[in-house]
Every structure is written in structure tokens, then in C-alpha cells.
Amino acid sequence: MRDSQSPPAVTMTETQARHRRATPTLSGVAGPIxxxxxxxxxxxxxxxxxxxxxxxxxxxCLAGYASWSWWDLLIPAIVFTVEPxxxxxxxxxxxxxxxxxxxxxxxxxxxxxxxxAHHANPKDVSLIFIPMPAxxxxxxxxxxxxxxxxxxxxxxxxxxAAYAMALTYEWTHFLIHSPYRPRHRLYRYVWRAHRNHHFxxxxxxxxxxxxxxxxxxxxxxDVTAVELSPTARTLGADG
Numbered sequence: 001m002r003d004s005q006s007p008p009a010v011t012m013t014e015t016q017a018r019h020r021r022a023t024p025t026l027s028g029v030a031g032p033i034x035x036x037x038x039x040x041x042x043x044x045x046x047x048x049x050x051x052x053x054x055x056x057x058x059x060x061c062l063a064g065y066a067s068w069s070w071w072d073l074l075i076p077a078i079v080f081t082v083e084p085x086x087x088x089x090x091x092x093x094x095x096x097x098x099x100x101x102x103x104x105x106x107x108x109x110x111x112x113x114x115x116x117a118h119h120a121n122p123k124d125v126s127l128i129f130i131p132m133p134a135x136x137x138x139x140x141x142x143x144x145x146x147x148x149x150x151x152x153x154x155x156x157x158x159x160x161a162a163y164a165m166a167l168t169y170e171w172t173h174f175l176i177h178s179p180y181r182p183r184h185r186l187y188r189y190v191w192r193a194h195r196n197h198h199f200x201x202x203x204x205x206x207x208x209x210x211x212x213x214x215x216x217x218x219x220x221x222d223v224t225a226v227e228l229s230p231t232a233r234t235l236g237a238d239g
Contacts, residue, residue: 033178033179035180038174038178038180041178042170042171045125045129045174046129047130047132047135048170048171048174050139051135051139051163051166051170054163055160055163055164055166055167058156058160058163059160061156062153062156062160065152065156067153068153068156068157069153072153072154072156072157074154075154075155075161076160078158079158079161079162079165080161080165083165083209083210084207084209084210084212084214085212085213087169087206087207087210087213088207088213088214088217091206091207091208092206094109094111094112095111095115096112096115096202096235097109097112098112098235098236099112099113110131110133110134111130111134114127115235116234119198119202119233119235120233120234122198123177125177128173128174128177129170129173129174130166130170138166139163139166142159142162142163143159146158146159146162147159165209169208169209172190172209173194173208175187176190176191176194189211190207190209190210190211193205193207193211193214193220194207194208196223196226198232200226200229200232201227201228201232202229202231202232202235203219203229204219204220204221204226205219206219
């Protein structure tokens with residue numbers, strides 16, 4: 001049986017093949033690299049820096065707010081609890097959205113296009129992070145949602161948790177696609193599942209930071225029971 005971490009034999013479009021040949025790999029080195037190197041490389045990119053600044057600014061506002069209590073931990077607890085399902089829904093419904101035309105209007109969101117390109121070339125560092133337009137929308141949308149629906153202290157607590165999870169998502173996704181190799185059991189579990197999603201079958205293992213939703217919703221099968229998918233690199237679209 002083929003190793004579950006090896007890419008399946010699939011047919012890519014010529015556009016995807018050219019894109020894969022033209023883009024750089026994550027590190028430019030063949031072997032594993034240290035976690036410290038990955039950390040500084042991670043923060044050399046715009047998306048992590050933007051999220052980190054917004055997160056720290058939100059925490060600073062929360063720390064300076066005069067009226068908050070232990071009840072403010074309730075909102076972050078909810079955010080952390082729903083995070084696995086949020087990742088699953090976004091991954092399945094938006095990132096794997098297949099382009100279609102409805103009443104003459106072409107529907108193909110930016111994040112879906114970028115995600116198809118990411119599957120075509122998983123080592124292209126420019127495709128690992130949340131696209132900047134989508135990130136700006138995410139940050140602003142979260143701020144508007146929390147600030148308009150709850151008390152200020154609860155909103156700041158919830159935003160701190162949401163931005164922390166966004167940064168954790170970016171870091172985990174970046175690390176999985178880097179030459180860094182897992183040394184601990186928990187990270188190996190996350191690393192292997194995401195590799196299976198890319199290189200064995202794109203219809204399973206949708207979580208990135210955690211896989212609770214995959215287990216609950218039946219998308220975390222035994223890898224030996226899953227066939228190699230011919231569309232793992234294309235997501236069934238020409239992109």
C-alpha cells in the first residue's frame with residue numbers, strides 16, 4: 001500500500017503545473033529545520049503580524065477596561081469550544097467551494113481560488129496564509145459582531161479569544177507545511193491528519209488546529225480505509 005503521506009498520482013491542469021514549478025518552496029532547504037527558524041520565518045509574513053498586532057491591541061484594551069469580572073471568561077470559553085466546528089464549516093463550505101455559474105453570475109470566492117492553488121502546491125508559502133482581503137474582512141467582521149451584540153467587556157474578551165485562535169490557526173497551518181517535523185504526539189496527530197487531507201483524500205480531515213469536529217461529524221476515518229483521491233490536488237476544479 002502506498003504511504004499515506006505520499007502524493008497520489010493525479011492529473012493537474014497545465015496552469016496549476018506551471019504555477020507549481022514557478023513558485024518557491026517554504027524554506028528552500030531539503031531537510032528539517034528548527035522550531036525557532038520556523039517561528040521567525042512565520043512572523044516575517046504580513047498575515048501573522050497583522051493578527052498579532054490586532055490581538056495585542058485588543059488585549060491591551062481589555063486590560064485597561066475598568067469593569068470586567070471572571071464572567072468575562074465565558075465568551076472566550078464559548079469561542080474555544082466552537083473553534084473546531086468553525087474550522088470545519090469554513091473548510092468544507094467556503095475553502096472547498098467549487099466554482100459555478102448561477103443566472104450568468106460566476107461564483108468563485110477569492111479564498112476558494114487560493115485554497116485550490118494551495119492544494120495544487122502545498123509548499124508555496126504565499127498560499128498558506130489567509131489572503132489579506134479575507135483577513136481584513138475577518139478582523140472587521142468579528143469586531144463588528146462582538147461589539148454590536150454584547151457588552152464591551154464581553155466583546156473585548158471574545159475578540160481576544162477569536163484573534164488568538166486566528167493566530168493559532170495561521171501558526172499551525174504554517175508549521176504543518178514547513179520542513180519542521182513533529183516531535184510530540186499531539187502535534188504529530190494534527191500534522192499527519194492535515195497531510196492526509198492534502199495527499200490522500202481531500203474529503204476528510206478538515207480540521208487544522210484540532211479535529212474534534214472531524215470525529216463528531218465522521219470525517220476522521222482510519223487512513224487505511226480511505227482510497228487515494230485523484231482530485232486531492234485539484235479539488236475537482238480547474239482553478
